[in-house]
Amino acid sequence: MLGSAAIPCLLILIGRFELPESPRWLLRKGRVKECEEMMIKLFGEPVAFDEEQPQQTRFRDLFNRRHFPFVLFVAAIWTCQVIPMFAIYTFGPQIVGLLGLGVGKNAALGNVVISLFFMLGCIPPMLWLNTAGRRPLLIGSFAMMTLALAVLGLIPDMGIWLVVMAFAVYAFFSGGPGNLQWLYPNELFPTDIRASAVGVIMSLSRIGTIVSTWALPIFINNYGISNTMLMGAGISLFGLLISVAFAPETRGMSLAQTSNMTIRGQRMG
Incomplete structure (x- = not known):
């Protein structure tokens, strides 16, 4: 019974493989082009964001x-x-x-x-x-x-x-x-x-x-x-x-x- 909880967890894990990254996270990582491409894919047009300085995660x-x-x-x-x-x-x-x-x-x-x-x-x-x-x-x-x-x-x-x-x-x-x-x-x-x-x-x-x-x-x-x-x-x-x-x-x-x-x-x- 306890092991059955792994089934929905597995389904959610599979679904998350196609989940896009946060645009603000991409900007903070300096991946501006990837962020712009993702916004065009999701919304059909570029989306303007406030400037984000690339930062290293620690x-x-x-x-x-x-x-x-x-x-x-x-x-x-x-x-x-x-x-x-x-x-x-x-x-x-x-x-x-x-x-x-x-x-x-x-x-x-x-x-x-x-x-x-x-x-x-x-x-x-x-x-x-x-x-x-x-x-x-x-x-x-x-x-x-x-x-x-x-x-x-x-x-x-x-x-x-x-x-x-x-x-x-x-x-x-x-x-x-x-x-x-x-x-x-x-x-x-x-x-x-x-x-x-x-x-x-x-x-x-x-x-x-x-x-x-x-x-x-x-x-x-x-x-x-x-x-x-x-x-x-x-x-x-x-x-x-x-x-x-x-x-x-x-x-x-x-x-x-x-x-x-x-x-x-x-x-x-």
């Missing part, structure tokens, strides 16, 4: 004073979003069962409803990103996620559908950080280092998901489901505090501007 640049704070910021919000989410995905029926939904079909049905809200929650943020803005969306989402898990932990025997509703609120608002954890790296890192940044950040976040998936049954067994929900609320609260302190607002800015700003929102000289 992996260690990720750890300089400008990039590394953003690596830590995005890794933190990504980890705070996926730790509770992966736990709910992996042990959803068991969790909702322990919170009063019973076992068997009822627990499975409740988990299906929650999973549906995880999917639906990804859609509104696509619009809110450019209306409310990145920073308010991230802060508001983490606030609602924290509240939902805190309610589950603090109020025992709250009723079957109130349990499902609280989980649905968490699932729906997790779409905000879920979208931004992919958008922020593409806006905050220059083209030549962007792919490496995403890879490092994702690797850091996966450590959290591995630990949470392994530790959740042990934590529930030793401390109970209510304390487990409060632990999830604490993780979301940490994501909220990180967002309040460091989340940048990049709405309406060009990639040249966003990849030149610091963690405090100032532009580098």
Whole structure:
């Protein structure tokens, strides 16, 4: 069963062979002619770009004073979003069962409803990103996620559908950080280092998901489901505090501007 996940990965890998390079990346590598040919192939006519100075990509640049704070910021919000989410995905029926939904079909049905809200929650943020803005969306989402898990932990025997509703609120608002954890790296890192940044950040976040998936049954067994929900609320609260302190607002800015700003929102000289 676990090996079946390799099938869609293989199909995506094959499809990526024909994926064109980023035009800004080509320009930064000095491959201007290749960039122009690709634009003509894709759009039928030349496309004008701002001048890009050729730059050499160095992996260690990720750890300089400008990039590394953003690596830590995005890794933190990504980890705070996926730790509770992966736990709910992996042990959803068991969790909702322990919170009063019973076992068997009822627990499975409740988990299906929650999973549906995880999917639906990804859609509104696509619009809110450019209306409310990145920073308010991230802060508001983490606030609602924290509240939902805190309610589950603090109020025992709250009723079957109130349990499902609280989980649905968490699932729906997790779409905000879920979208931004992919958008922020593409806006905050220059083209030549962007792919490496995403890879490092994702690797850091996966450590959290591995630990949470392994530790959740042990934590529930030793401390109970209510304390487990409060632990999830604490993780979301940490994501909220990180967002309040460091989340940048990049709405309406060009990639040249966003990849030149610091963690405090100032532009580098």
